[in-house]
Amino acid sequence: MPESWLELWDVVSRNRVRTLLTISGVFWGMFMLILMIGFGNGLERGMQDTVGGTFTNAVFVWGRTASLPYRGLPANRSVRPSNAEIEALRELPGLAVLAPRNRLGGWRSGVNVVHGSELGNYQVNGDVPEWAEVQPMTFPLGRWLNQRDLDEERKVAVIGKPVMDDLYGPGEPVIGSVLTVNGVAFRVVGVFDTPLGGEDAERVENVVHLPFTTFQSAFASYRDYVGWFTATARPEVPASELEAAMRATLAERLVVHPDDLNAFGSRNSQEEFQKIVNLFAAIRLLVWVVGSATLLSGVVGVSNILLVTVRERTAEIGLRRALGATRVSVVTMILQEALMLTAVAGYAGLVVGVGVLELASSALGEGSGSMGPPSVDLRVALGAIGVLIVGGLFAGLIPARHAAAIEPAAALRS
């Protein structure tokens, strides 16, 4: 029915002020919705990048100091898991991956690592190949630790990218070069990188990984000792459940009172992850609620102005009826007007909103801090268009009913 759209175009284009007033509400509603969704997405992406790649169901357990005497053992003894515990924990049914680890030096302090005349302070760990299943890594150079490194107790090392940048000059060969840790020489076989950013990257990447077995025999005080265990739970198992099971197993094996909370330290990443997930969900909900409310108020605005318009146009509608318009064609005219105004206004809001997001995105670059590049996906845009069409029809409903109720005889009496 291009004719009726043409007739409609006639009506709206000759009544510019009214038309502009009508569409500005929907325009703003759509614009705000798109902006909020876009920046919400950016925020979400930014936070995902920050925690990026960290496992969502990991459990960490480490030995501390017993606080209760148990079976003749005194309180205040240090709890020292041994290699035997590794095999015992692997038996746990809810466990997917287990990665025991030792660390040279204290909890927060690193140790000196020497390469030629260069020296740096880094975390030095004894690790198993399974660690790569817990912390996603890429290898710009060389490879990750493998089982043969452990079986043969090879003196090899895999270093973080920032470690390489510190200790090596540009163009200097890295793979095959020698690093000295506490007087023991290791050959570098790989350089790793992670998708993490910010502080997390610093913590995870300023690291030298050595084979777990080599570490234990090279540094005597760690012989048959495991500093801590990192494990991931099977998908169907809550991390907190695995955490409790690991603590119980270790307590039993190491003769620790079942209620001794101080004997082991432990933590799982699920709670943390859940908090972030919940935060995202809340932000998304807020965006949709506020955005939809804005859009709805725009639609109500269109409805209101159309209603006023119908009142103003009573005589016109009466005349059209006298000239041969049916009630249906009058209703159609009003609905079409509502639909066209909301659609045009909404589309304009969408286009301008996306344009602003593009600008902001290119200004922010790859994002800064917790803010990623803002964006909307096609699905959201299509959804918004759908909402608009429904909204447009909704906006036209009440005015159209008023228009249908106009009696031509009464409308023309003047």
Next chain:
Amino acid sequence: MIRLVGIDKTYRVGAHPLHVLKGLHLTVPPGELLAIMGSSGSGKSTLLNILGILDGYDGGEYWLGDALVKDLSERKAADYRNRFLGFVFQSFHLLPFKTALENVALPLYYQGVSRKERLRRAAEHLDQVGLSDWSGHLPGELSGGQKQRVAIARALVTRPRVMLADEPTGALDSVTTQEIMDLLKRVNAEGMTIVVVTHESDIAEQCARTVFLKDGRFEGER
């Protein structure tokens, strides 16, 4: 062309029903120029609205040509109004945002005539009322007499069977009034059946026949 048999109409608003038309009988032969005269509030417009199928009636029969106009469906009523009837109002009722030409073309829109053909026929009728030079002007730029001529052209553009004019000169000065009357007489002379409602006797005197409406009944004719 028009035959009314005992037309009855009562407005039911508020506590007191208002019996406006009390069993009217009227026959209008084809090609007649008929005036309906009466004082204000006598029911002239009510009668004309019934003739124009803009309003219903409570009793009697209204024949338009060989069709009984009674309990018509929405669609049929709209169709009859569009094809059989042409309206002229005291206050013109032109759409202010449409040009004279587009106003004249509007009834054809509801017949589904193409835009090009609409405008062609509208231009023809605008020419017949002597306003071809004003076709591109908005109603706001026209004088009262010109507006009414545009309205007359609009009433004629569908070549209706009957033209209904409710106080067509009520808003015009005496010189313009005479011009409009001359135009109506000319259209009538070309064969159009016209019913004019008026309360001015010098308008009625120019019509072939006049019926007088008083207290809801016809009281004599000239």
